[in-house]
Amino acid sequence: MDSLARLTEIFTHFPGIGPRQAKRFTYYLLTRDSRTLSELARLIEKLKNLTHECLSCHRFFATEKGGKERCSICSDTARSEETLMVVEKDVDFENIERTKLYSGRYFILGGSIPVLDKEPEKRVRASALKKRVKDDIEKGALKEIILALAATAEGDHTERYLRELLNALIEPAQIKLSHLGRGLSTGTELEYSDAETIRNALKNRG
Amino acid sequence: MDSLARLTEIFTHFPGIGPRQAKRFTYYLLTRDSRTLSELARLIEKLKNLTHECLSCHRFFATEKGGKERCSICSDTARSEETLMVVEKDVDFENIERTKLYSGRYFILGGSIPVLDKEPEKRVRASALKKRVKDDIEKGALKEIILALAATAEGDHTERYLRELLNALIEPAQIKLSHLGRGLSTGTELEYSDAETIRNALKNRG
Amino acid sequence: MDSLARLTEIFTHFPGIGPRQAKRFTYYLLTRDSRTLSELARLIEKLKNLTHECLSCHRFFATEKGGKERCSICSDTARSEETLMVVEKDVDFENIERTKLYSGRYFILGGSIPVLDKEPEKRVRASALKKRVKDDIEKGALKEIILALAATAEGDHTERYLRELLNALIEPAQIKLSHLGRGLSTGTELEYSDAETIRNALKNRG
Amino acid sequence: MDSLARLTEIFTHFPGIGPRQAKRFTYYLLTRDSRTLSELARLIEKLKNLTHECLSCHRFFATEKGGKERCSICSDTARSEETLMVVEKDVDFENIERTKLYSGRYFILGGSIPVLDKEPEKRVRASALKKRVKDDIEKGALKEIILALAATAEGDHTERYLRELLNALIEPAQIKLSHLGRGLSTGTELEYSDAETIRNALKNRG
Numbered sequence: 001m002d003s004l005a006r007l008t009e010i011f012t013h014f015p016g017i018g019p020r021q022a023k024r025f026t027y028y029l030l031t032r033d034s035r036t037l038s039e040l041a042r043l044i045e046k047l048k049n050l051t052h053e054c055l056s057c058h059r060f061f062a063t064e065k066g067g068k069e070r071c072s073i074c075s076d077t078a079r080s081e082e083t084l085m086v087v088e089k090d091v092d093f094e095n096i097e098r099t100k101l102y103s104g105r106y107f108i109l110g111g112s113i114p115v116l117d118k119e120p121e122k123r124v125r126a127s128a129l130k131k132r133v134k135d136d137i138e139k140g141a142l143k144e145i146i147l148a149l150a151a152t153a154e155g156d157h158t159e160r161y162l163r164e165l166l167n168a169l170i171e172p173a174q175i176k177l178s179h180l181g182r183g184l185s186t187g188t189e190l191e192y193s194d195a196e197t198i199r200n201a202l203k204n205r206g
Numbered sequence: 207m208d209s210l211a212r213l214t215e216i217f218t219h220f221p222g223i224g225p226r227q228a229k230r231f232t233y234y235l236l237t238r239d240s241r242t243l244s245e246l247a248r249l250i251e252k253l254k255n256l257t258h259e260c261l262s263c264h265r266f267f268a269t270e271k272g273g274k275e276r277c278s279i280c281s282d283t284a285r286s287e288e289t290l291m292v293v294e295k296d297v298d299f300e301n302i303e304r305t306k307l308y309s310g311r312y313f314i315l316g317g318s319i320p321v322l323d324k325e326p327e328k329r330v331r332a333s334a335l336k337k338r339v340k341d342d343i344e345k346g347a348l349k350e351i352i353l354a355l356a357a358t359a360e361g362d363h364t365e366r367y368l369r370e371l372l373n374a375l376i377e378p379a380q381i382k383l384s385h386l387g388r389g390l391s392t393g394t395e396l397e398y399s400d401a402e403t404i405r406n407a408l409k410n411r412g
Numbered sequence: 413m414d415s416l417a418r419l420t421e422i423f424t425h426f427p428g429i430g431p432r433q434a435k436r437f438t439y440y441l442l443t444r445d446s447r448t449l450s451e452l453a454r455l456i457e458k459l460k461n462l463t464h465e466c467l468s469c470h471r472f473f474a475t476e477k478g479g480k481e482r483c484s485i486c487s488d489t490a491r492s493e494e495t496l497m498v499v500e501k502d503v504d505f506e507n508i509e510r511t512k513l514y515s516g517r518y519f520i521l522g523g524s525i526p527v528l529d530k531e532p533e534k535r536v537r538a539s540a541l542k543k544r545v546k547d548d549i550e551k552g553a554l555k556e557i558i559l560a561l562a563a564t565a566e567g568d569h570t571e572r573y574l575r576e577l578l579n580a581l582i583e584p585a586q587i588k589l590s591h592l593g594r595g596l597s598t599g600t601e602l603e604y605s606d607a608e609t610i611r612n613a614l615k616n617r618g
Numbered sequence: 619m620d621s622l623a624r625l626t627e628i629f630t631h632f633p634g635i636g637p638r639q640a641k642r643f644t645y646y647l648l649t650r651d652s653r654t655l656s657e658l659a660r661l662i663e664k665l666k667n668l669t670h671e672c673l674s675c676h677r678f679f680a681t682e683k684g685g686k687e688r689c690s691i692c693s694d695t696a697r698s699e700e701t702l703m704v705v706e707k708d709v710d711f712e713n714i715e716r717t718k719l720y721s722g723r724y725f726i727l728g729g730s731i732p733v734l735d736k737e738p739e740k741r742v743r744a745s746a747l748k749k750r751v752k753d754d755i756e757k758g759a760l761k762e763i764i765l766a767l768a769a770t771a772e773g774d775h776t777e778r779y780l781r782e783l784l785n786a787l788i789e790p791a792q793i794k795l796s797h798l799g800r801g802l803s804t805g806t807e808l809e810y811s812d813a814e815t816i817r818n819a820l821k822n823r824g
């Protein structure tokens with residue numbers, strides 16, 4: 001395989017990209033100037049050096065000046081340590097942070113667990129989460145863990161796994177384990193709602 | 207305009223139908239046999255005679271054998287009179303009923319109120335709702351009115367209108383006025399959720 | 413089944429209409445006034461009386477004042493009898509007529525023939541087409557039959573069937589049997605074109 | 619802007635990529651191993667060294683072993699020099715080549731000319747095309763130039779520009795200047811065809 005074909009093949013592994021768009025990426029790059037290509041290549045080459053996986057919440061963050069082990073959220077003493085929100089992915093974290101509605105701490109699970117998966121501990125940062133919760137309990141500030149997972153079968157399965165994983169830790173410490181409220185999301189019309197959503201909307205009415 | 211063009215024009219007023227599909231409807235009917243056309247014509251001609259708007263909940267129901275003033279739900283003494291669910295449209299009622307999750311009574315509002323609408327009382331069955339609530343309060347069984355409206359700006363505006371409309375009636379009688387719970391609806395992923403949905407999901411977590 | 417359910421069921425057989433939209437049609441009609449319903453019912457009931465299948469081209473046309481056996485196109489002596497365009501459906505005829513690019517005559521086939529169909533003569537007006545062509549040949553004006561069928565496998569199969577059907581008639585009379593040109597249709601980009609379209613576009617270049 | 623944000627920004631300039639998917643690309647790369655990142659970075663960095671713009675047809679091709687000035691098609695003496703097909707983009711060339719229906723030569727225009735564009739010579743390889751055609755005429759084999767452009771307003775405008783550009787060269791040499799045939803492309807149904815397509819399909823019938 002020649003270098004153009006190889007580059008195109010790598011692009012086909014990018015999320016949501018098929019062979020045709022991968023090819024368009026390659027031709028797009030061919031028309032860029034050398035400076036742009038060099039910058040892109042350098043950013044990709046140094047990606048691991050320029051970023052760090054936060055020791056506390058495990059999200060990736062840029063560390064231009066080096067040295068930091070904890071991300072800006074985890075280092076921010078103004079944020080409450082009473083709540084720990086567990087999200088699946090870095091982009092979930094970013095979306096929630098953008099709303100400015102939550103001022104507690106986070107933990108990035110790194111994935112979710114398919115319903116019939118045999119090795120769930122390989123899908124998510126299970127032992128890292130246990131360690132984080134144990135540490136937080138020892139520090140004494142933690143009061144609630146919020147499971148902010150997708151409202152899907154896979155999200156529900158992941159929640160069951162995490163409840164079992166954390167139960168022995170949080171029960172003695174009387175930490176609340178909550179999940180995000182279910183009901184009508186913005187834009188929902190009753191005519192098109194499924195039974196599960198109506199059930200939750202009725203149960204959580206207020 | 208000839209009869210084919212007129213028939214096509216009437217079909218263009220059907221919900222969600224453009225000129226092209228309206229024309230296809232007309233040609234479709236042209237290929238049906240006379241018996242099918244006669245049956246369809248009779249059902250449409252007699253629609254008002256064969257159906258009745260329920261005096262209690264205002265939904266339309268078939269009254270083949272004549273005589274009934276109240277629909278099967280409103281006549282069903284097994285259904286609780288403690289809760290009255292207000293929905294916008296007949297299809298909303300049908301969808302909720304299909305879930306078999308609700309065993310109280312209904313009121314069909316007949317529409318919703320656009321945000322800047324000048325004559326809201328013409329958009330919905332406002333006086334009929336007031337009368338229904340007054341009667342229910344006098345009968346003494348009603349405990350809660352559930353506003354089951356769309357989770358949209360128009361639904362929210364309709365809710366504000368109804369709260370004002372009913373306030374003087376329900377406050378002295380200590381009737382609860384609730385709305386459907388907001389949060390993640392089935393299938394929602396955090397990455398794509400809007401701030402309003404996240405706000406509700408956080409508020410209603412449990 | 414009650415009358416509302418029956419009406420909804422009939423609507424589900426309309427082209428492109430599913431159960432949900434069929435229900436919305438029924439509720440839409442319930443909110444119309446009696447005059448509108450009566451007019452619609454009358455138009456449907458009288459559809460067969462108010463329309464006529466043209467004896468020459470077999471398209472349906474409105475015959476309010478009664479009496480006519482041939483449609484406006486077939487009765488129009490200004491239109492050339494040298495070309496006969498065979499189309500699948502009434503809407504195909506309408507679309508071509510709207511372009512004002514063709515001033516010959518038409519024949520509405522009434523359908524197309526699926527590739528493995530066992531009884532093609534039941535799918536299209538085969539004997540009526542043969543009779544029409546025979547009559548046109550006897551009258552002496554016909555020079556070309558244009559098969560204006562879909563550029564699909566089913567259209568191609570229908571063309572093969574019609575060529576065989578008409579061959580014995582048109583060969584002795586030296587009638588040309590043509591089909592619509594293939595190539596790039598408006599809006600086509602080369603990047604997304606299939607091999608068949610490129611083959612035709614190359615062959616028909618000029 | 620930190621390095622992650624900068625990498626994401628570069629991805630937003632990729633064809634068809636919005637801010638959300640650009641972010642997903644960045645997070646996707648963060649989870650790749652160093653070897654994959656290094657290979658991707660190297661391919662991008664060396665893209666200009668590893669590829670060459672063919673001196674004859676101006677398409678980009680991989681030149682691992684170095685040295686070549688002409689691509690495999692332009693160097694292939696088995697391909698006819700009688701026809702020169704002018705296409706807009708490298709992907710158009712690839713799509714046509716995949717059909718194996720054309721055995722002549724190519725010229726990649728590098729773009730198309732918007733209808734009201736003031737500087738068309740900057741949009742396409744105008745002077746390179748003139749030079750190529752002049753050389754081909756001098757060599758004596760060229761008989762036909764096929765303009766294989768999109769069947770859009772922009773494609774038509776580009777064709778007019780190229781005809782004017784090449785006219786003085788090809789007229790004395792009696793080179794034919796053709797364009798791809800227009801008509802029904804594969805899958806087209808008459809009901810949905812625009813007037814332009816029907817006009818071409820009628821004109822090119824056969």
